[in-house]
Amino acid sequence: MTEREPLSTDPYKGVRDFYPSDWAAHERVFGIIRERLSLWGYEEYAASPLERSEIYEAKTSEEIVNEQTYTFEDRGGRRVTLRPEMTPTLARMVAAKRRELVFPLRWFSVPNCFRYERPQRGRLREHYQLNVDLVGVSSDEADIEIVNIASSVLKAFGASPEQFSIKVNSRKLLNAACDAAGLDEDASRKYLRLLDKRDKMEKTEFSEAVRAISSTDPLDLIEKKDSSVKETLNELAHVINALKERGVTNVFFDPTITRGFDYYTGLVFEVFDTSKENNRSLFGGGRYDGLVAAYGAESVPAVGFGMGDVTLMDFLGTHKLLPHASTSPLIYIGTPSPSDIPDAQLFARDLRTRGIRVFVNLSDRTLGDQVKDADRRSIPHFVAYGAEERDSGIIKVKTLSSGLVTELSVPDIAAHLSKAAEAKS
Amino acid sequence: MTEREPLSTDPYKGVRDFYPSDWAAHERVFGIIRERLSLWGYEEYAASPLERSEIYEAKTSEEIVNEQTYTFEDRGGRRVTLRPEMTPTLARMVAAKRRELVFPLRWFSVPNCFRYERPQRGRLREHYQLNVDLVGVSSDEADIEIVNIASSVLKAFGASPEQFSIKVNSRKLLNAACDAAGLDEDASRKYLRLLDKRDKMEKTEFSEAVRAISSTDPLDLIEKKDSSVKETLNELAHVINALKERGVTNVFFDPTITRGFDYYTGLVFEVFDTSKENNRSLFGGGRYDGLVAAYGAESVPAVGFGMGDVTLMDFLGTHKLLPHASTSPLIYIGTPSPSDIPDAQLFARDLRTRGIRVFVNLSDRTLGDQVKDADRRSIPHFVAYGAEERDSGIIKVKTLSSGLVTELSVPDIAAHLSKAAEAKS
Numbered sequence: 001m002t003e004r005e006p007l008s009t010d011p012y013k014g015v016r017d018f019y020p021s022d023w024a025a026h027e028r029v030f031g032i033i034r035e036r037l038s039l040w041g042y043e044e045y046a047a048s049p050l051e052r053s054e055i056y057e058a059k060t061s062e063e064i065v066n067e068q069t070y071t072f073e074d075r076g077g078r079r080v081t082l083r084p085e086m087t088p089t090l091a092r093m094v095a096a097k098r099r100e101l102v103f104p105l106r107w108f109s110v111p112n113c114f115r116y117e118r119p120q121r122g123r124l125r126e127h128y129q130l131n132v133d134l135v136g137v138s139s140d141e142a143d144i145e146i147v148n149i150a151s152s153v154l155k156a157f158g159a160s161p162e163q164f165s166i167k168v169n170s171r172k173l174l175n176a177a178c179d180a181a182g183l184d185e186d187a188s189r190k191y192l193r194l195l196d197k198r199d200k201m202e203k204t205e206f207s208e209a210v211r212a213i214s215s216t217d218p219l220d221l222i223e224k225k226d227s228s229v230k231e232t233l234n235e236l237a238h239v240i241n242a243l244k245e246r247g248v249t250n251v252f253f254d255p256t257i258t259r260g261f262d263y264y265t266g267l268v269f270e271v272f273d274t275s276k277e278n279n280r281s282l283f284g285g286g287r288y289d290g291l292v293a294a295y296g297a298e299s300v301p302a303v304g305f306g307m308g309d310v311t312l313m314d315f316l317g318t319h320k321l322l323p324h325a326s327t328s329p330l331i332y333i334g335t336p337s338p339s340d341i342p343d344a345q346l347f348a349r350d351l352r353t354r355g356i357r358v359f360v361n362l363s364d365r366t367l368g369d370q371v372k373d374a375d376r377r378s379i380p381h382f383v384a385y386g387a388e389e390r391d392s393g394i395i396k397v398k399t400l401s402s403g404l405v406t407e408l409s410v411p412d413i414a415a416h417l418s419k420a421a422e423a424k425s
Numbered sequence: 426m427t428e429r430e431p432l433s434t435d436p437y438k439g440v441r442d443f444y445p446s447d448w449a450a451h452e453r454v455f456g457i458i459r460e461r462l463s464l465w466g467y468e469e470y471a472a473s474p475l476e477r478s479e480i481y482e483a484k485t486s487e488e489i490v491n492e493q494t495y496t497f498e499d500r501g502g503r504r505v506t507l508r509p510e511m512t513p514t515l516a517r518m519v520a521a522k523r524r525e526l527v528f529p530l531r532w533f534s535v536p537n538c539f540r541y542e543r544p545q546r547g548r549l550r551e552h553y554q555l556n557v558d559l560v561g562v563s564s565d566e567a568d569i570e571i572v573n574i575a576s577s578v579l580k581a582f583g584a585s586p587e588q589f590s591i592k593v594n595s596r597k598l599l600n601a602a603c604d605a606a607g608l609d610e611d612a613s614r615k616y617l618r619l620l621d622k623r624d625k626m627e628k629t630e631f632s633e634a635v636r637a638i639s640s641t642d643p644l645d646l647i648e649k650k651d652s653s654v655k656e657t658l659n660e661l662a663h664v665i666n667a668l669k670e671r672g673v674t675n676v677f678f679d680p681t682i683t684r685g686f687d688y689y690t691g692l693v694f695e696v697f698d699t700s701k702e703n704n705r706s707l708f709g710g711g712r713y714d715g716l717v718a719a720y721g722a723e724s725v726p727a728v729g730f731g732m733g734d735v736t737l738m739d740f741l742g743t744h745k746l747l748p749h750a751s752t753s754p755l756i757y758i759g760t761p762s763p764s765d766i767p768d769a770q771l772f773a774r775d776l777r778t779r780g781i782r783v784f785v786n787l788s789d790r791t792l793g794d795q796v797k798d799a800d801r802r803s804i805p806h807f808v809a810y811g812a813e814e815r816d817s818g819i820i821k822v823k824t825l826s827s828g829l830v831t832e833l834s835v836p837d838i839a840a841h842l843s844k845a846a847e848a849k850s
Contacts, residue, residue: 006721007480009521012505015473017518020532023471039777041754041784046448048440048537048551049474050507055432072497075541080437082475093442096434102801104787107445112473116500126473141766141787148770246770296431329466341566345573345671352464359466362529362562362570376527 014117014125020327026128026309028325029157029316030110033130036156040149042106042132047089049112053079055088068115082114085306086131087263087291094135094302095295103136103300124310132285133304135292140235143267143287144242146303150271150285151248153307157321164282164315167254168240168269171286173232174258177218180228187213189262195219196258222255239267263288267303278318283307329359330417331397332374336386338364344385347410354414375400381417439550445752451553451734453750454582454741455535458555461581465574467531467557472514474537478504480513493540507539510731511556512688512716519560519727520720528561528725549735557710558729560717565660568692568712569667571728575696575710576673578732582746589707589740592679593665593694596711598657599683602643605653612638614687620644621683647680664692688713692728703743708732754784755842756822757799761811763789769810772835779839800825806842 011017018026034044053071070082083089086109094101109131116125132149134142147166154164174195178188191213198206210217222229236253243251259268266287273282285305293299316322331351335344341362348358359379361370367384374382382398389395395413398405399420408416436442443451459469478496495507508514511534519526534556541550557574559567572591579589599620603613616638623631635642647654661678668676684693691712698707710730718724741747756776760769766787773783784804786795792809799807807823814820820838823830824845833841 007517007719008477009517009720010477011473011517012475012477013501013503015475017473017521018471019518019522020468020470023469026471027469038752038754038782039780041782043445043752044448044452045445046443046451048436048442050437050440050539050551052433052435052437070499074495076438078438092432092434092436093444096442097444102798106784114475126475137787139763139787141763141770145770145785145787242767245767246774294432295434327463327468329463338564338566342667342670345566345570349671355464357463357466359531360570362564362566373527 012125016124016126021325024325024327025313025322028323029309029312030128030130032156032323033110033153034108036153037108037132037149040106040145040152042108042149045090045093045107045109046111047083047086047093047109049082049114051081051083051089051092053081055092056081056084068117070114070116083111084115085113085261086111086129087133087261087288087304087306090131090133090135090304091288091291091302092295094300095292095297098292098297098300104142105133105135107135108132128309130307130309130312131304132307133302135302135304136300137303138289138301140239140242140267142301142303143239144246146285146305147239147243147251147267147269148246148248150269150283150305150307151243151250154271154315157316157323159315159319159321161248161250163274163319164250165272165274166243166248166251166269167257167272168236168251168267169253169255169257170232170236170267171258171264172266173222173229173236173255174218176229176232177221177226180221180226181214181216181218183214183218191218192258195256196260198256219255236267257284259284259286261288263291265289269305273315273318275318278314282311282315326378328378328380329357330379330421331356331358331381331383331413332370332377332379333358333360334367334370334374334382334384335361336367336384340386343387343390347385347390350410351413356414356417371398371400380420437550441549441551446750449750449752450738450747453748454734454737455553455555457581457748458535458578459533461578462533462557462574465531465570465577467533467574470515470518470532470534471536472508472511472518472534474507474539476506476508476514476517478506480517481506481509493542495539495541508536509540510538510686511536511554512558512686512713512729512731515556515558515560515729516713516716516727517720519725520717520722523717523722523725529567530558530560532560533557553734555732555734555737556729557732558727560727560729561725562728563714563726565664565667565692567726567728568664569671571710571730572664572668572676572692572694573671573673575694575708575730575732576668576675579696579740582741582748584740584744584746586673586675588699588744589675590697590699591668591673591676591694592682592697593661593676593692594678594680594682595657595661595692596683596689597691598647598654598661598680599643601654601657602646602651605646605651606639606641606643608639608643616643617683620681621685623681644680661692682709684709684711686713688716690714694730698740698743700743703739707736707740751803753803753805754782755804755846756781756783756806756808756838757795757802757804758783758785759792759795759799759807759809760786761792761809765811768812768815772810772815775835776838781839781842796823796825805845 069084074080112126113129114126194209240251257270264286268286270284271282287303289301333344333348335341344360348360351358371382383395395408396405494509499505537551538554539551559571619634665676682695689711693711695709696707712728714726758769758773760766769785773785776783796807808820820833821830
């Protein structure tokens with residue numbers, strides 16, 4: 001082999017390496033979410049990150065398809081995109097088995113999604129995004145359930161209603177207001193984009209931009225409860241009241257919430273962190289009744305939300321709600337000499353059949369150094385296994401935190417360790 | 426919006442959609458593997474499928490980098506590859522934290538890997554591949570452990586030693602034989618490639634191809650136990666004996682096993698299905714002591730294996746070892762009328778806090794049709810929740826398989842359902 005320059009150890013720009021402790025934290029968080037969603041009767045699905053590019057050209061906002069995706073041509077001339085979001089894939093999968101599936105579908109997924117953009121805090125090029133969708137129900141009971149689940153997922157970590165707020169709005173409401181203000185489809189879309197950026201603009205700047213589109217600001221019609229928007233306002237009030245009755249007390253009407261994607265058709269909502277240090281939008285979702293129809297199937301009503309892992313972790317960190325995660329083995333089997341390793345492995349095998357997670361030393365370090373090694377690995381128990389232990393069948397288990405040593409016969413070890421683990425948790 | 430042609434519902438060529446039952450089967454299989462590996466003290470890591478292309482140009486076989494990867498240039502001019510395998514990423518991650526990590530590392534991962542090739546049975550463009558690696562131990566105790574784990578993972582599904590066989594060999598052995606036969610580095614590499622394809626060639630065809638490289642077939646030197654290969658033969662015999670002593674009885678020496686990658690430096694092994702219908706290579710691995718050094722770090726000894734999900738599923742299917750997987754809710758809450766849905770959701774909330782997976786009807790179907798719906802979804806229990814149940818607090822739980830109806834107060838439901846689930850399993 002020819003000599004080479006050493007390779008860089010950096011991952012590709014904007015993506016993350018997950019070392020075991022990072023991944024344990026990630027999986028613990030999504031494990032809690034999976035458990036919560038299964039209580040709501042939701043089932044997990046998955047798909048490849050590689051998607052045919054055309055599915056994003058149907059209804060995603062143009063900016064995302066043109067400038068912010070990883071899109072390339074494969075050697076067979078097919079245009080491929082690394083999915084920037086999961087909803088178009090979900091719609092495709094639903095349309096593909098439209099006749100076999102039993103509706104409603106209560107589905108979720110935790111795909112990694114890709115965006116080609118400048119990496120910055122909370123906006124990596126790859127992130128994991130929980131997607132929760134209820135497909136096949138047009139009534140507002142579905143909207144209520146989805147918002148309730150968004151709240152339930154945060155509560156699963158111990159978040160209190162004071163730590164986040166849920167702002168709801170309706171695309172139907174905004175459309176009615178735009179209609180009443182005399183905006184055509186194109187102008188309405190422009191107005192919605194403007195509204196989406198409102199928080200980042202000066203008040204006068206926003207008013208001026210609106211005036212360039214319309215003489216009446218549709219928001220004013222909503223505020224005045226104009227007759228053109230009364231019906232949808234009442235519908236939204238019903239959703240909010242039902243949520244409050246079901247224990248979601250931190251839900252508010254906010255007519256400026258739009259969500260970015262073009263495909264929303266009804267309810268839209270966004271969840272905000274209320275803390276001063278991290279006061280920002282966490283995630284959101286809404287109703288998208290038209291997306292499945294893009295595949296030629298009859299339209300299928302659907303409502304859902306997407307929640308990114310980075311923002312979620314930030315929220316949990318800010319509020320000290322990050323769950324403890326560990327995948328460390330329970331016991332370290334030390335060996336007085338390397339020649340004891342084969343016997344130690346047989347002993348380990350015995351413990352494994354009893355359900356005990358075991359780490360076997362394979363080095364020629366001294367027993368003292370092996371104890372230190374166990375400690376560095378946060379393995380709570382240590383046992384030295386040599387000829388004496390093999391012959392007598394009596395094992396001395398040391399609990400490293402207390403220094404306590406207990407003499408046990410092999411069959412008693414499992415009970416001893418699980419008792420110790422219980423006492424600790 | 427302008428009218429469009431309906432989009433195709435197919436996924437991108439050669440990749441799979443995982444509907445909930447598919448994903449449940451996948452996750453059940455890898456759940457069993459995760460559990461088994463944690464008993465061996467192994468911890469899970471992960472990384473992005475996007476990698477800098479250069480890391481595959483170091484030591485992977487040339488064919489793979491040049492013709493079989495998804496490689497493209499991002500808008501910043503960086504060459505990006507969708508990982509075709511995990512080992513180079515693992516080596517990169519180890520090199521990056523060389524000084525912080527506590528060796529040995531017992532690590533595993535289940536990445537999706539991508540190959541640009543004609544889709545065929547068991548060879549998709551994207552598959553999931555279990556990777557198990559023991560990093561930082563140069564002694565053959567590490568080789569023994571890794572082969573033992575490969576066996577242990579299959580046994581975790583109930584596979585018997587008669588259903589698969591493990592063939593081991595050593596690159597050191599092959600290199601010593603090539604040296605003794607007078608082959609230089611280039612000729613040795615050619616010979617190994619030839620050996621890798623031997624099973625697919627006629628005997629005479631193979632002999633002729635060997636003669637074009639060397640007057641002596643290195644395999645003959647191994648068969649004759651030539652003095653040049655005695656030492657490595659003895660080492661291999663020790664590994665095989667140790668495995669047999671530890672209960673891995675189906676392990677055999679096979680000097681024709683080479684494995685595809687250039688980076689192997691010692692032990693190589695391959696696991697075969699022994700059934701007549703599915704008699705083929707399942708997976709394999711080996712020792713690769715030089716890979717971390719490509720990143721400029723000192724070399725770190727490492728040994729591991731990779732196992733693809735498609736071949737694994739085929740193996741489990743052939744031998745009727747596929748585990749039962751279900752993520753269905755435990756109880757279906759029907760509603761006599763849609764106006765009962767809000768109360769039904771409150772009731773569902775109560776059950777969820779008791780740890781019960783609940784499916785709430787949101788449709789206006791009749792109760793009879795709701796029972797049929799529960800049945801189609803394989804939800805084992807049904808309860809109708811209306812004004813009567815709300816007022817009395819007495820619920821009639823119907824077990825759909827037996828038709829049995831039990832009257833219960835709400836606090837007793839959890840115990841009743843978990844008893845029923847136990848009786849069934």
